[in-house]
Structure formats: structure tokens, C-alpha cells
Amino acid sequence: MISLFSKFESEGVLGINRRIGEFILPNNPREFYPLVDDKWKTAELTRQFHVPMPKHYGLIDTFGGIQKTNVLVKDHPGFVVKPANGGMGNGILVISNTETLDTGKVLYHKSDGRVLQEKELNHHISGILSGLYSLDGNSDTCILQERLECHPFFQEISFRGIPDIRVIVYLGYPVMAMLRLPTKESGGRANLHQGALGVGVNLTDGTLTHSVCNDKLIDVHPDTKQTLRGRVIPHWNQILEMSSRCFDMSGLGYLGVDIVLDENRGPLLLEMNARPGLGIQIANRMGLLGRLQLVEKIKNSADGPKDRVHRILQEL
Template sequence: MISLFKQFESAGILGINRRIGEFILPNNPRKFYPLVDDKWKTAELARQFHVPMPKHYGRKDTFGGIQKTKEMVIDHPGFVVKPANGGMGNGILVITKSEKLENGKVLYHKSDGRVLLEKELNHHISGILSGLYSLDGNSDTCILQERLECHPFFQEISFRGIPDIRVIVYLGYPVMAMLRLPTKESGGRANLHQGALGVGVDLSSGTLTHAVCNDKLVLFHPDTKQTLSGRIIPYWNLILEMASRCFDMSNLGYLGVDIVLDEKRGPLLLEMNARPGLGIQIANRMGLVSRLQIVERIVNAADEPQERVHRMLREL
């Protein structure tokens, strides 16, 4: 067992304890966690820093307001329901279209092909408000958000839902990135814990490299059967600059930034994470430690986001 740990250490693999002790605790003051844990507060912050995000149609704070959900999204047949304080994709519903029935009720079509009755949607929102999906188990707020249209780059290689790009940012410098592709198993959601595909990304060019699904290396998407390596993500420099800017927004020194590509609007900030997971190392087949050490060597507090990106890429 000791030799196994030595192998991980020599390969520069960042473990959970070291991630917390050396990078999260010293660089992420607890007082700033609500800015990233609460997606509504994140959206307000993004507006101040002119970082584009999906539009919010409204929020539900009380059980009494649940029955008015239908009116809130009447002009938006496709929308997303999510807990403000949720994590790991739990509690998120993606509605692709709404269908009004003869009795006046509404039928909601989900991204995984299944349908929800109006009362079922309201019941799900009730669960969100009860804190069923919140990070701390306390009562929560439900957000009704714009449903994005998948960028053409992903239409061939993704299954139904909207993929996202996770970028690990340390002291404002992007250090590693991964593309997360929805699968049938994940229900169209880009969450690795639910069976989504993680694909390593060459930080310098945005080129897809290795892929992993359920912690196993794969050569192609299990549902679309498309190979992934060699494809280049569009807007790559803009994505890295946006991720870098999130350091200035959040005041968190070690964070995960999730960005989506909309067909019309391009890169949009989906959310930030103060405790990003370590699976990104598997997808990239390399450890985070060496990248984090680069940042500690080159960090310059005066750098703007664009300068931080360029400085980091020159070191790779």
C-alpha cells in the first residue's frame, strides 16, 4: 500500500487530503463560499463582472408560490429547474418542451425523453425547497433558468443534454481542463457521478485527448459511438479567460469553473465550485501537482485574466 501511495506521489497526483489542506483551506475563505454555492448569488455577481450566464426566469422561495410555476415559464417552453444550493447535478431537471392539454394542465417533456405531469413538476420543486438536494441539507430556493441550445461542435459527440467544460483555476491561473459529455446513463446531464463522460483537454490548444467513463478509460462515446480525441473546442482562449476572471469574481484561490457553449451566445458561465473534484486528473492522465507548482512560481498579483492565461500557457 505504501508503494502505491509513493507511485501516486511521484506521478504528481493530488489527493483529497492534500487538496483540502494545502489548496482549499488556505486559499478559499469560508465567507466567500455562498457566492459560489448559491447559484442565484453567482448570477448576480456575474452581472457585476460582465460575465455572461444563462438567463434566469425567476425563483421559487415559498411553497405557496409553486402553483404559479406554469405562469412563470409560459413564454419559455424549454427551461431548466435547479436548486440554488445543489451539487453534483442533483435535483436538476431539463425541460425541452411544454405541451398544454385539453384540461388546461401542462405536460412537460424532459431531456431524457420522459414526461412529467404538472403536479409532478410541482412536487419536484417542493423537494428542492425542502432542501432535498441542497449541499447543507437546509431549505433551499428553486431557480428557473434558460435552457440552452447545444453548440454544433457537440451535436455529433454528445447524447441529448448540454455538455460543459470544467476548468480548474488556481490563484487566477487555469491549470487543467476537462470536457464533460452527457450520456444515456447520466440522463442527459454532464455529471461524472451520474455516468457522464469526462474528456481531457490539452490546455494550450483546447484539443480533446483521453476519455473516461465511470473511472474507466474509453476510446469513444458509449452512445454516439464517435471518437473524441483530436477535436478542438471552439472559443478556447475565451473560455480560459472567462475561467480566470472567476477568480476575481469569487475571491477563491482554488476553484472549479463550469462553462457551457450555447449555439448562439457562445461561452457562458454555468457555475463555480469551491470544492472541485479530482477526477479531472484521470481524464487528463496526469496529476495536478506540477501544474499548481507552476502557478506558485509564476503568480503575479498584478496580472489581468488575459495575462494570466498567456503566462500559464507559455509555461506548458
């Protein structure tokens, strides 16, 4: 009898150990990790490479600096609070509106409908600075970032929040992509670990294919009840080229690139990940290994982002 492991291997499913041993360790120099793990450093990098990203309003790096929050977001009633070194969406707060009462008291309305008082927001930022959400558990810094306007494409198929597109890039060539859609269970966040949807994407043209939620295949969004398959993500070539450019920008040969679509600004780089998860294979019902091996055959060091996208799409 063929073991389950052998069956996965024969279908090109990439496992954790092989991902680390054959693709991450040989291709991702440790000295470049801070460029993607620290979102403030990522933002500085994107400015050098002219890659569009959500605007940063300010950085809070001391407990005393928490009192500056109101000043930093004064002209921005909606904003995002996030740890600079966080992961899996932990510690992120999306404030959709700020309300100042006649008494002078400030209320922060979250995207999920809940309301925070100023002291609650400050307490959350304090937790970020303490390292409560950081990848390594060490003290962290807090970024105050632009709140984006969801692209009309997602109006029928997303529950609040901002969806994002994860693209796996190997040696500069995009090899697989999925759309992550917020749900009521995920609290309006595009995070699979918290109950968001993962939707496979046909790499050649941006068409949505299979959908998965909590590791179960589904056909419609659990909250909007809309069918997902067959819809085509706008700006698809631009998204692939931006993802490819992240290889040149980061120096990492195997990475996950997360891109959001803003109603006014189009595709924006949200962040990069040096250790992207493998759930994208479930969403696409396809193993990564074949795509990675294809890149090994067609790679050309002289290729730029547009060339790499064109070359991989020709082969699929």
C-alpha cells in the first residue's frame, strides 16, 4: 500500500522540512531577514526601489512615545496599528474612524464594529512595545499606517477588512498565488490561521479557482454567500511584476509577497515573508515542487521582473 506521505510526494506537495532544507536555507541569507521581518525597514527599502506601499504615519518605539499617538494620526481618522516585527496578523488593529466627544474623550471605532477608548488603544500599543506580538518575543516598535480603501472587486466576496494576495516567488519568478479573504470568524482579517478564506489563483491570468476555509474545501464565501470561482483579479500582471521585483529588493530567493488592492492606488506591497507557509498548496489543490523545479530549468540571471514574469507564464 502506498503511504500518504508517498502520495503527497508523488503529487509534488512540498513539506516543511524540504521547504526549509532545499529552498529557504540555501537561498535566503540570514543577514537579509531583518529587511522583511521589520516592516519599518521594509518601507524604507520600498522607497529606494520605487515599490508602492501603504503610507506610514509614524513610529512609536518608547512607552513615553505612546502619548504621541493622537498627534501622529491627527489628520487621519482611519488608520492601522501594527507591530513592526509581528507575524500572522497578530497585534494588528484596524481603526475605521476616530470620534471625539463633546467632553474631549476620544473613541476609536474598529473595522469589526467594536469601540476602543483611548486608554485601551494605548494599552494595546504598550503590548506591542513589550514584544507581545513580535516574532522573536523581544521588545518591538509600533507602526501607525494608512488605512486602505477596499477595491470594488472585493465588494461582494469579502467580509469587512482588506483582502490580500499572497504570491510565492522563487529566484525572482512568481510560482503560485492565492487570495486571502476576511470572514466574520477571522474578525475582518485576511489571516488563514484566524479563519479567513484561501482562494487559489490561476497564475497565468488571475482567475480564482478553488477555495478553502479551516482546511475544508468550500464553494461560496461563508458570510457573503457569493460564488468565488471564475472571478478575475484586476491588475494581475502588475501584481506579478511587483512580486518579482521583491526578489531584487530583498535579496531573498524564496519568499512570500503580500499585496493589497486599494481602490485609488491599485496594487500596494503590504509585506514580505522569508518563511511563507504551505497552505497555498491546499488553496490551489496543487503542489509547489513542480513549479519550483520549473524555475530551476528556465531561470536566467539576466532577466528583470517583466522578463521573469513573461518567461514563467510562457511555461505554464
